[in-house]
Every structure is written in structure tokens, then in C-alpha cells.
Amino acid sequence: MSHHLFLLSPNDTPLYSLTHQSSKPTTAPSYPLSSNLPSWSTTTFAGTLSALSGAAGLNQAPAGGGAPRIGSGQGRNVVQMIAYASLDVIEELMRTNPAMYLKGVDKFNEWTVSAFITLGNMKFVLLHDGKNDDGVKAFFTDVWDLYVKTMLNPFHSAHTAIKSAVFDGRVRASARRHL
Amino acid sequence: MASSSRFSVLSDSANSTRYSLPTTPQQRPFLKSNIYDRNLNKTRTSEVxxxxxAFLFSEMIQYTQKRVNGIADLERRLNILGYRVGTRTFELMSWRAEATSKAPKREIRFLPALMxxxxxLWRAVFGKPADALEKSVENDDEYMIIDNDPPITRGISxxxxxxxxxxxxxxxxIVEAVLDGLGFPARVTAHLTPTSNFPNRTTILIKLEKSVIDRESALGNN
Known part of the structure; x- marks a missing residue:
């Protein structure tokens, strides 16, 4: 089970991203896309397809205990594409829905996209597979708290990338706790 | 520092188990605590x-005044400085208001946002609500927030x-930043509108972009 977090500025510049592998057990979803295709067609685009069809496909890829391939290479591009593609849905939804936490705004095969929008129009986008509403909400609340603290830095603007090691560490710790 | 670096050179070349060399002490973090350790509610009631x-603001104005030509330019620069304040204040204010609630909310309609x-916002920044809120009679897209005696200009003649x-x-x-954040882009300007009772009475004029008006009418009166 893996999670991808993106923090996007009001004009949709990515400021921070995080990939988190959850150790919590989850019900295994099915992979319709890759399993429906004949094996010969998946060879050329194997990386893309496994990413498109869900996180577990990627988990199996590094056989032999290598470093997980998520967060690099082709899978990464696909994950980014799904996250940014959901921005249209989010922007449409946030005009009519007053909640800050928008859960399950978009779905792409096994990926679910949840979003959190601060009043300053910062968007936190989380890609996750499997259902964990309370955890995701608690995680977003933590990230919000950390983001407000980052924002209070007078040298940080809403459009500068977040490079603080402490921020990164805190977000990771929160991801371990809630996701 | 010099001695410890000499020791580390020694321990590289020689078998470190033969000499009981002092291990280099862990580098102390420069700051003991950082902003991430602090509670955001700690300074909720504290005041400046x-x-x-007044001293800081006077320096800000002097700094800006040296780098502009004309009043319009000066006001524009001050507006930009305020925008930076506004984005931060509003994020913090909304966190304090909403973080404890079960389902934190954003405001999507314009009039409640103005309220x-x-x-x-006025209470968070100036410690008191603004004195009046008016809608322009002539123009549909203009709103005014009126403060009879704005605290920040009290010391300015x-x-x-x-x-x-x-x-x-x-x-x-500040107001422009908040409206922008909520998704109501507008041009906000300040004008001195003195009355006999209040020589410092100031009107903050909000001129909304057309997209906001269209959206509001599309959402209807519910």
C-alpha cells in the first residue's frame, strides 16, 4: 500500500512531494488493467502499466529485496500525471463544496485521490489505494498544521518550494502514524 | 575544533581500536527549538x-518611499507588503478557527467571506472589528469596509x-490577500474619507473581478 502526497501552490506549482510506503496490511485490490491485457502487450510498457494499474504492481517489481521503485522512473511520472489530472475535478468541486477535506474526489483504477484545500488556496493532494478515510484526514490535518508553521516563516512565500528537512521529517512521521 | 580534526585524521590512518581516541562530539543543533515544535495557539492572545x-511601520514606509516615484507607486508597494502579511495572517487565523472542528470549512460565498x-480578520489583526461594511450604490461590484480610526495610521501625520x-x-x-485566497480576486485600495468626528476615517474599497460576480449569480441566493 503506497501513498503519494503533493503540495501545490495557489497557481498549481508543486512545492513538495512525498512517497510513503505503508506497512499496514490492506485488502488486496484487483488489477483489471494489467490482468486483462495479454502478456505480450505489457512487456514494452510494463513499467507504465503496472503503475497505472495500482501500487501493488509496483511493489512486486523489485524482486529480490531491492529498493522500491516507487518515487523514481516511470511509475513516478504516472503518479504525478494522475495527481495533476485530478486538479480539474478539485477546482470544480471546491467552488460548490465548502469542506476543506475533499475525500475521494477522483479515481483512477485502484488509485483514489483525496484533497485538502486551505483557506489560502493551497492544495494538498494525496494518492492512495485502499480505504482509510480517518487516517487520511488525520494526516491532512497534521500536514496543514506543519504547512501553516512553514508559511509563518517571513522568507517563505506561497510559491516557494518547501525544502526544510524538519518539515520533511515531520510529514514522514505523520504518514507513518496515520497511513 | 582544530584538535578534534587532528584526532579524526589519526583515527583514519591508524587502527582505531589501538588508541582510545575521543569520538567527535555530536554537532549540537544550532537552534534548540524550531517553529515546528511550537504550538500555533501559544501566541493567540498576545499583542504587539x-x-x-509604529516604529517598524515608519521604517517600512521610509524604505519604500526612497524607492518609488509618486504616491500611486508608494501605495502599490505598501499594498504588496500587506499582501504578504495577509496570506500568513489568514492561514494562521483559519487554522486557529477551524483546526479543532471535525469538518473544517472554507467560505465559498462572497458575503459571508466579507463578514x-x-x-x-479585523479582530485578529487590529483587535477590534471594523466599523462598517457597505455596498456601493452605483456599482454592483464595489464593496467598502470602513474603519473610523485605523490603529496602524494613528501615529502617522x-x-x-x-x-x-x-x-x-x-x-x-491584507484584505486583497484574503479575498484572493478564498477565490474572490479583487482590486483593493484604501482611501481617506474623513468626517468631522473621525479625521482618520478610512475606506477600504473592494472592486471585484467580473468572474466573481458571475459566479455569485450562478450560485444563486441559497
Whole structure:
């Protein structure tokens, strides 16, 4: 089970991203896309397809205990594409829905996209597979708290990338706790 | 520092188990605590001394005034400075208001958002709500927030040759940042509108972009 977090500025510049592998057990979803295709067609685009069809496909890829391939290479591009593609849905939804936490705004095969929008129009986008509403909400609340603290830095603007090691560490710790 | 680096060179070349060399002490973090360790509610009720602010604001205006030509330019710069204040204040204010609630909310309609600015934002920044909130009779897209005696300009006497200058341009910037964040882009300006009772009475004029008006009418009156 893996999670991808993106923090996007009001004009949709990515400021921070995080990939988190959850150790919590989850019900295994099915992979319709890759399993429906004949094996010969998946060879050329194997990386893309496994990413498109869900996180577990990627988990199996590094056989032999290598470093997980998520967060690099082709899978990464696909994950980014799904996250940014959901921005249209989010922007449409946030005009009519007053909640800050928008859960399950978009779905792409096994990926679910949840979003959190601060009043300053910062968007936190989380890609996750499997259902964990309370955890995701608690995680977003933590990230919000950390983001407000980052924002209070007078040298940080809403459009500068977040490079603080402490921020990164805190977000990771929160991801371990809630996701 | 010099001695410890000599030791580390020694331990590289020689078998470190033969000499009981002192291990280099862990580098102490430069700051013991950082912003991430602090509770955001800690300074909720604390206030800034008015004289300290007046001093800072005076320096800000002097700094800006040296780098501009004309009053319009000066007000624009102050507006930009206020915008930077506004984005931060509003994020913090909304966190304090909403973080404890089960389902935190954003405001999506314009009039409630204006009320938030009029009361909550003014209270967070100036310690009191603004004095009036008006809608322009002539233009549909203009709203006004009126403060009879804005605290930030209390210590300022504007010279005669700059009489059209309103240092509340900073406040206008704050309001603009909040409206922008909520998704109501607008042009916000500050104007001095003195009355006999209130010589410092200031009007913050909000001119909404057309997209906001269209959206509001599309959402209807519910």
C-alpha cells in the first residue's frame, strides 16, 4: 500500500512531494488493467502499466529485496500525471463544496485521490489505494498544521518550494502514524 | 575544533581500536527549538506593542518611499507588503478557527467571506472589528469596509504635499490577500474619507473581478 502526497501552490506549482510506503496490511485490490491485457502487450510498457494499474504492481517489481521503485522512473511520472489530472475535478468541486477535506474526489483504477484545500488556496493532494478515510484526514490535518508553521516563516512565500528537512521529517512521521 | 580534526585524521590512518581516541562530539543543533515544535495557539492572545509597530511601520514606509516615484507607486508597494502579511495572517487565523472542528470549512460565498474579513480578520489583526461594511450604490461590484480610526495610521501625520496618500494601503493588501485566497480576486485600495468626528476615517474599497460576480449569480441566493 503506497501513498503519494503533493503540495501545490495557489497557481498549481508543486512545492513538495512525498512517497510513503505503508506497512499496514490492506485488502488486496484487483488489477483489471494489467490482468486483462495479454502478456505480450505489457512487456514494452510494463513499467507504465503496472503503475497505472495500482501500487501493488509496483511493489512486486523489485524482486529480490531491492529498493522500491516507487518515487523514481516511470511509475513516478504516472503518479504525478494522475495527481495533476485530478486538479480539474478539485477546482470544480471546491467552488460548490465548502469542506476543506475533499475525500475521494477522483479515481483512477485502484488509485483514489483525496484533497485538502486551505483557506489560502493551497492544495494538498494525496494518492492512495485502499480505504482509510480517518487516517487520511488525520494526516491532512497534521500536514496543514506543519504547512501553516512553514508559511509563518517571513522568507517563505506561497510559491516557494518547501525544502526544510524538519518539515520533511515531520510529514514522514505523520504518514507513518496515520497511513 | 582544530584538535578534534587532528584526532579524526589519526583515527583514519591508524587502527582505531589501538588508541582510545575521543569520538567527535555530536554537532549540537544550532537552534534548540524550531517553529515546528511550537504550538500555533501559544501566541493567540498576545499583542504587539503599538509603539514597536509604529516604529517598524515608519521604517517600512521610509524604505519604500526612497524607492518609488509618486504616491500611486508608494501605495502599490505598501499594498504588496500587506499582501504578504495577509496570506500568513489568514492561514494562521483559519487554522486557529477551524483546526479543532471535525469538518473544517472554507467560505465559498462572497458575503459571508466579507463578514469574516470585517469581524474576524479585523479582530485578529487590529483587535477590534471594523466599523462598517457597505455596498456601493452605483456599482454592483464595489464593496467598502470602513474603519473610523485605523490603529496602524494613528501615529502617522501625512504631509500636505502627499495628502492623497493613505498608509492603510497595507490593510488593503491584507484584505486583497484574503479575498484572493478564498477565490474572490479583487482590486483593493484604501482611501481617506474623513468626517468631522473621525479625521482618520478610512475606506477600504473592494472592486471585484467580473468572474466573481458571475459566479455569485450562478450560485444563486441559497
Amino acid at each position: 506593542s503599538a509603539s514597536a509597530f 469574516i474579513i470585517h469581524t474576524q 501625512v504631509p500636505r504635499d502627499l495628502s492623497s496618500l493613505s498608509c492603510s494601503a497595507l490593510t488593503a493588501g
